[in-house]
Amino acid sequence: MEFICLDHQPLSVVEDEGFQRLMSYLDSRYTLPGRKYFTDVCLPQLYQTVFTYVDSLMKDNITSIGFTSDIWSASVCPMSMLSLTAQFINQNFELQKVVLHSQKFSGSHTAEALVAAFSDMFQAWGIPKEKVHVILRDNTKNMEKAMRDAHLPSLPCMAHSLQLAVTEGVMSQRSIADIIASGRLIVGHFKHSPLAYSRLQSIQKQLGQPIKRLQQDVPTRWNSTVYMLQSLLEQKRALCAYVADYDLPSMFTSSQWKLVENMISLLTPFEELTQQISSSTASAADVIPSIRALTRLLEKTAETDHGVKTSKATLLEAVQKRFRDIECERLYSIATILDPRYKDRYFSDAVKPQIRGLLSNVLATGLEQQDGEASLAASGSGPPEKVPRTGSLHAMYAELLGGDQECGSSENSSSASLQLNFYLSEPVIAQSGQPLVYWQNNKSRFPAARTYLCALCTSVDSERLFSTAGNIIDEKRNKLSAKNAEMLIFIKKNLPLMLKK
Known part of the structure; x- marks a missing residue:
């Protein structure tokens, strides 16, 4: 059985x-x-x-x-x-x-x-x-x-909300919709014709390229459309050689090829984030930091913005619209500050005092019968993180953390406030660190971590x-x-x- x-x-x-x-x-x-x-x-x-x-x-x-x-x-x-x-x-x-x-x-x-x-x-x-x-x-x-x-x-x-934001901000743009339609025609031609695919294979061999199939997308999955365009871009030389001798139902112009490249650069952080929040260890604590990092990245000007500036602005607007209230969501806020990778470093200055007060109230319940004199154990040591690639999503995480390591206020001398201030005064652990391992070593201090880190984000x-x-x-x-x-x-x-x- x-x-x-x-x-x-x-x-x-x-x-x-x-x-x-x-x-x-x-x-x-x-x-x-x-x-x-x-x-x-x-x-x-x-x-x-x-x-x-x-x-x-x-x-x-x-x-x-x-x-x-x-x-x-x-x-x-x-x-x-x-x-x-x-x-x-x-x-x-x-x-x-x-x-x-x-x-x-x-x-x-x-x-x-x-x-x-x-x-x-x-x-x-x-x-x-x-x-x-x-x-x-x-x-x-x-x-x-x-x-x-x-x-x-x-x-x-969160993954569904990202899907809607990308669909509203990018896929609905006329120039991009035309490229996607052409891409589907190209992939469909090879998918339904063994002879055409055999000819493409021969060209790939002649050019010394690995033999790869073009990837068809699923309209309801925006990241599959990115994968389709990536597979077409990888085979650009082979496709150009193919169209010189054989017919194709559609083909990109030189300006469209450049637009494909820039659009992939624009959507790569979204794909990176989708993979991150879809992992088995992702939690509600990842929502606020990842959206802050994503919006900061979209606000920056890059060399790859040519032809996609409007899409980038619309995409930023769609993300801000879909996630405008995340800092007001109690579950997200407390989960984020209880994650030793993030703490309060990703909140705007305007809401930090309220978030700390909110967590202090939550912690007071679990600390009523405990002495709050000792500080939390030091975060686990590990190998240093690799320097993130400039312009990547991880680079935005590092940028948001930079120079924001101030200690919490110690005006309130209650046990919960002392514990909170000790916790917030410590450096955050590495982005690749394991929050549950950290709290396993500190579980007697903040029992509330068990409650708020059990929530998923997708x-x-x-x-x-x-x-x-x-x-x-x-x-x-x-x-x-x-x-x-x-x-x-x-x-x-x-x-x-x-x-x-």
Whole structure:
């Protein structure tokens, strides 16, 4: 049963001739049960075992949990699923990620239906609303209204917001839209013609270039469009040589090639940021610093601005519009200042006093029964960071940190204020440092770090879950029941936690 779940195998594999021959070869005395036994007995048993283990993880003195949720529709059958993933930090400051639900979601996706579904999901796990720190969702109106009506704290997915900002600021520009359309025609020509691709391969060999396929983009993913343009730019010489002898449905002019190059330079920091916030260790603490660094980079003039100045200005405006209230969001602010890589260095001077006061109030609760005389342990040592490339996103992080190392005010002599001032007076740790390792060494000082660093900044976990769902609900299993599909997905995502143990 583990083999079927972990390797995306259909339940019918136990009746396949090749698998039966393998089992017979390993032990001819063994009688392999049929598919019905695995479906009706083994699958529910393994599901219950994994469920019990995940439940024990979440009840191990966990007081605050971050969630993600999204809706997915299968392409091979009329089935929609609603996801719920959880992330929390245990007592040893170790990050734990689990999948709770990927259940069938029938009917219209109204806010009312979503409220009922979330109520059922939290009830199934015995999770009170007090433990729900935040739910990361997409930007759709029905999901936003459902969170509001259910009185559940929620935030939009940062990756989705970036997607909307890029679409508004760049992809909607006429000159760029024309280039993207031409690029799709070029890639489509080679994708649908083996002869054309064979000719391109021959030219690549003659030019001494590596044999690479051109990459097709997905219109709903702006970064895939960047990858497509990058693949075209890499093959510029080969494509120019190809068009000299053969026909293409479209081709870039010299000015368009330059515009492609500059547009890639403009969007590279967005791609860099998307990769950063989509990592398994990204948290709500990354939102304010990354947006501050991104906007500062967009405000600077660069040599590659030729032809994209309007797009750059529009893009800056779109980013500022989408993220204008992030410093006012309590969760983002406290998570950022509790991250030893950032502290209060990325806040504007106007809001720093309020942010420090807000955190001081949060810390006072956890320090009421502790002595606040000693300072925090020094941040962990490690190799020095590489000097960031000029004009890159990481260079903006370094620029924002430069010269802003002042100590916090010591006017208030309360225990919480003393601890806060000690903490803020220390240098930040390296950008590549590990906040949870830092707080593992200092967990007795600021217990609130466990609560605020458990929140994610994107709903990527739910999107990865649906990638798994797409591998399970495929052409060979398009009649799989929703109940069995959820059990298979649940085991696939959570069983590795037990195996690591």
